Amino acid sequence: MKNSRKLGKEERVLWGKVAKTTRPISGRLEDLLAFDDVEDPAGEPDVSLTGKDTFPRILAEPAEPPPPAPDKKPKIHQPMEKPVKRKLTRGRLPLEGRIDLHGMFQSEAHAVLLDFLLRAHERGLRHVLVITGKGRSIGSDGALKRAVPMWFSKPEYRHLISSYEDASANHGGDGALYVRLSRRRGEKS
Numbered sequence: 001m002k003n004s005r006k007l008g009k010e011e012r013v014l015w016g017k018v019a020k021t022t023r024p025i026s027g028r029l030e031d032l033l034a035f036d037d038v039e040d041p042a043g044e045p046d047v048s049l050t051g052k053d054t055f056p057r058i059l060a061e062p063a064e065p066p067p068p069a070p071d072k073k074p075k076i077h078q079p080m081e082k083p084v085k086r087k088l089t090r091g092r093l094p095l096e097g098r099i100d101l102h103g104m105f106q107s108e109a110h111a112v113l114l115d116f117l118l119r120a121h122e123r124g125l126r127h128v129l130v131i132t133g134k135g136r137s138i139g140s141d142g143a144l145k146r147a148v149p150m151w152f153s154k155p156e157y158r159h160l161i162s163s164y165e166d167a168s169a170n171h172g173g174d175g176a177l178y179v180r181l182s183r184r185r186g187e188k189s
Helices: 009-020 027-037 082-090 106-124 143-151
Strands: 097-100 128-132 161-164 176-181
Touching: 082 106, 082 143, 097 106, 106 143, 106 176
Parallel strands: 097 128
Antiparallel strands: 128 176, 161 176
C-alpha cells in the first residue's frame, strides 16, 4: 500500500497471534511462520516501545465455557382447535399453501417439507395442507403418513409448527394434514 508504515515489534507479535487463529491461504503459510520468529523466547512481546506506535497490552486468558442452559421442555404440539379445523374443512379459513409428498422417499420428502415450511413461515402463512398419501398401495404401509407427524417433533420443525391435525375427507382425509404454522417473532394476531 502507498504510504503504509512498518509494523513495530509489538504490533507484529500481536498480528502474529491473530494470524495464528485463522486458516492461511494456500501458499501463504511461510508468511505466517515468519511471525513465530518475532516473539521472545519467553513468549511475551517486548514492551519497551514508547510513543504513539505502542498498543496497549492485551492479556487474554482462556474463558471457561458457559454453564449448560437449563433443559427446557420440548415444545409439544397441541391438537388444532375444533372451530379452526371446522373453518378449514368448510373453506371459511383459507389454506394458504399446499405440498404433495406422494411418491417421494423419506429423505427427499423430509428435505422438501422442511424447505416448504420454512418458506411458508417466512412469508407469514398460517394454515397449510401437507399431503402424505394414505399408503395403501402394494408393498407400502404408509411410511410418509407415519413419518411426517414424527418429524414435526424434531428440533428443525418444532419452532415452525403450532399444531397439526388430520385433514377432512374433502382435503384428503387421513392421507393429508392441516398444519398451523407458528407466528413469526414480533407478529401479532
